[in-house]
Amino acid sequence: MTDEYAPLVSPKTRDARPARRCITCCVVGTLALVALAHARGFQPRAVRVRRDQKSLQLSWATAGDSGDSALGPRCDDVLDASSHAPAMTARETALMLKYLAGAHEGSTWGPGEALYLEWGSGGSTATFGTHARRTFTVEHAVEWCEQVRAWPETSCMARANRWEMFCHDAGHALEAWGYPDGHGYSFDAEPANKEAAKSSESSESTKSSFHPGFHDAMRTYVQAPGRFGVAAYDVVLIDGRFRNACAFAILPYLRRGSVVFWHDWTREDLESLKVDAKVLSSETPASPTHRTYHRAAGRLFELVETADTLAVFKVDPAVYDTMQSMA
Incomplete structure (x- = not known):
């Protein structure tokens, strides 16, 4: 197949194009893989390139699972x-x-x-x-x-x-179950002496719930x-x-x-x-x-x-x- 870019490059550069294209394809493919995995809720935990074997190693973890290893x-x-x-x-x-x-x-x-x-x-x-x-x-x-x-x-x-x-x-200061001290919620039965209860509404024992x-x-x-x-x-x-x-x-x-x-x-x-x-x-x-x-x-x-x-x-x-x- 004729390379349409051949007239624009030197023979030396032209000979290196297949290898460069291979590397480019690998990079593009890897980025596409990362994008797909991220869209599905995965994130790369580690990316390592071993030059001697010309291989790419990836390990994956679900998003937010840092430390799972x-x-x-x-x-x-x-x-x-x-x-x-x-x-x-x-x-x-x-x-x-x-x-x-x-x-x-x-x-x-x-x-x-x-x-x-x-x-x-x-x-x-x-x-x-x-x-x-x-x-x-x-x-x-x-x-x-x-x-x-x-x-x-x-x-x-x-x-x-x-x-x-x-x-x-x-x-x-907190009460039981983490309520703020004096939260003001009373679950007690209605007092028998309503007049006494009214007179105590302004006392220190009755506190705001807010x-x-x-x-x-x-x-x-x-x-x-x-x-x-x-x-x-x-x-x-x-x-x-x-x-x-x-x-x-x-x-x-x-x-x-x-x-x-x-x-x-x-x-x-x-x-x-x-x-x-x-x-x-x-x-x-x-x-x-x-x-x-x-x-x-x-x-x-x-x-x-x-x-x-x-x-x-x-x-x-x-x-x-x-x-x-x-x-």
């Missing part, structure tokens, strides 16, 4: 289910484990392969974290962080490079998913503070097939979710336990199934497509 053994064999069980019912725990194992329709991961993120540490970390490939925990109660870090399960996962915790100090300093400091906690270098999580558990805000914050870190678990849904919330919460503009909580979870979930997710007070969601396809078009 150093993963140690699984830690599910050290799980102390009697001491470190999650604060969930048996049905709720079984539902979490089912999805973590990828034993649901449309799953793209298998047992021990999921990237798991949780807001709120404790029994969920020990029980569910040991069933994931890597676990990422967000917590804000500093003293509780230290206790959880000392558990055999989390110690094992940390040594195996399978667990990372972001412990955020909001700089505020703490500007605490709310502002917790922005870092809500936005924590971006701290771990993970492109997308497979399974997410929202079980800490500011759950509506966390639901919005996790959107950029979800795949189409990712699942989001949201704990402590009341019957009121689930009923409100059924009523097309997307058109609700304002409302007053019907009871102290009515957290209006549906106001975020109804705008972002599609309900998949429930077990007691645990709800499983997938991102609304329209919301996901909009997020992708804005990326």
